[in-house]
Amino acid sequence: MKKTLAMIFAFLLTAYSMPYSPVSATEGKGDVNADGKFSTADIVSLQKWLLAESNTKLADWQAGDFSADEKLDAQDLCLMRQALVSPAENSPLEKLVGMTYADAVQNGYISKSEYNYQIAGELKSAIEEKMGRPLDYSVDRFYLVHSDAIGLSDTTQYLYNAATKDVYVVNTETNMNRATWYWKGSKAALYGIDNNTTVQNQFLDAMEFYGITEIYYSIGANKLVNNADMVATFVKNAYARNMKVYLLTGEKTWLYEDTYQTAIYRVFDRVEEYNQLVDADARIAGVSYDVEVWTNSEFNWKNNDSARYQQIKFIETAQKYADSKNLSVSYCLPFWIPRYTYTDDDGTVKNVYDTITKISNNTILMAYRDSASAVEKLVAQVQTGAEKSALDYAESNDCNLEIALQAAETSEGDHVTFYEEEKEHVGYINSAIAEMQSDLAEYRYRTTFAIHQAIPLYEHYLTK
Structure with a gap:
């Protein structure tokens, strides 16, 4: 059995160099590590677990049960690999990236008016780190993303920047302007x-x-x-x-x-x-x-x-x-x-x-x-x-x-x-x-x- 598994694993390893679209853990199964995302790390963990490596534990084994038979086996590993390397359909939030302000407003993805809280502290640092430059108030205009309109949970807020056409997580709420x-x-x-x-x-x-x-x-x-x-x-x-x-x-x-x-x-x-x-x-x-x-x-x-x-x-x-x-x-x-x-x-x-x-x-x-x-x-x-x-x-x-x-x-x-x-x-x-x-x-x-x-x-x- 281990020889058969080893052959499957050798085939699966070729997937790691292939392009793929990571899947959010909220969008489907696969996140056996329970780290919030479905990635190659989950395939490696399941592989080690199936080989009975003593130090390997799965935080959420049910996330790996792709065949829905209440057990984990080589078939689940194959299905997991297939799900990971298959092109994933963009979520509305991903579609927002690269979209113009006018189109984003028309689609109902963002507010028409600018975000009415100060960009400062940890929020500013995180935005500047992602942009790779300091804020420039003459071009950087932030708008609140309508999470409900694009099918996201309202527990996390996002800002859209019309200058970069990118999205940033509101990691802390600052003072109202x-x-x-x-x-x-x-x-x-x-x-x-x-x-x-x-x-x-x-x-x-x-x-x-x-x-x-x-x-x-x-x-x-x-x-x-x-x-x-x-x-x-x-x-x-x-x-x-x-x-x-x-x-x-x-x-x-x-x-x-x-x-x-x-x-x-x-x-x-x-x-x-x-x-x-x-x-x-x-x-x-x-x-x-x-x-x-x-x-x-x-x-x-x-x-x-x-x-x-x-x-x-x-x-x-x-x-x-x-x-x-x-x-x-x-x-x-x-x-x-x-x-x-x-x-x-x-x-x-x-x-x-x-x-x-x-x-x-x-x-x-x-x-x-x-x-x-x-x-x-x-x-x-x-x-x-x-x-x-x-x-x-x-x-x-x-x-x-x-x-x-x-x-x-x-x-x-x-x-x-x-x-x-x-x-x-x-x-x-x-x-x-x-x-x-x-x-x-x-x-x-x-x-x-x-x-x-x-x-x-x-x-x-x-x-x-």
Whole structure:
């Protein structure tokens, strides 16, 4: 019998140099070692066991019973070899590798909006090791894989990178993204944030204290290129702290097509030009628009259907151009925008925010109040004239909703800002955000937070 087995084994050994497709242990039998995969190691173990080598034990002998006769013999070994060397049909996850972002979204394999948690720590290390290079925020965009849509267990999460067209395991969950606006006005110059290394480090320490992972950096599109060295220094410092930086721009006059050259094309062209001038760790991830056309009395936005239609066209054009440049883009909007409709080209009346969330991947709603419950009410309740809450519009259209809070002193009153609360207890706004994250947990993969703005946060931090 042993002679017969030895002849079979000699034949089987030729399989080890042949190409094969490893089979996941969850997809079929074969994993007698119970190590989570079916490979040549399992064939070797079964071979040794059949030869009665005293030190060989099978962790799961039933996994090797290919003939289903409740025993292991040479026939099972032959069937195991055949199963291993036969081409395996790709799982949906394997098919996702090499697929374009557009196709992956169309197939329902990944989210349309970017992964809303920070890429840091063990997760970052594992991704960089697999890529063979450091992260480059100007190209690396990660999207959550819809495990249920491709037949995978939801016990493990995966990220798809549009740049590498590869998939990465989420080995640890990091912090939810949190943004802030760095408006570089007189106070920024007074403190010397952009030209004093010590102050800049202290400023970024403050941002870390407030959980900031994304900074909207205010500078003109042309100045971005003309002052590339200054910008690069700041971005590199932020990058070292796992923070992304975006160009912050916008004018309340940017609405009609005659503004597109300045408001859209030049903006993204300059970001692209800047990114080509600097090192990978100094590159900008995209653009954050603060285009508050509803405050421009000339447009009469609230009472002018045409103005609302033009805003849709502006966002649509900006999104398409951003996509063509492989850059991220977000749009700052008032919390009450779901109340309004517009008339589309075909005469259909549509909800403004519903359409925006279909077009874009990230919207920012200024939900300025001074308590977690009051902020939640603005985004979670259905507003007059709307069919859904802002959260549900974003969720149903696979768009991230960035809930923006106010931390600056404002003439609009204490009820719209956490300024007084933060002044009395530094870090109060962190507690409020933690409360909202808990309350809105069902939307955890479609929400992030933002704090307006960085300078007041820095000033609060200095009083600690």
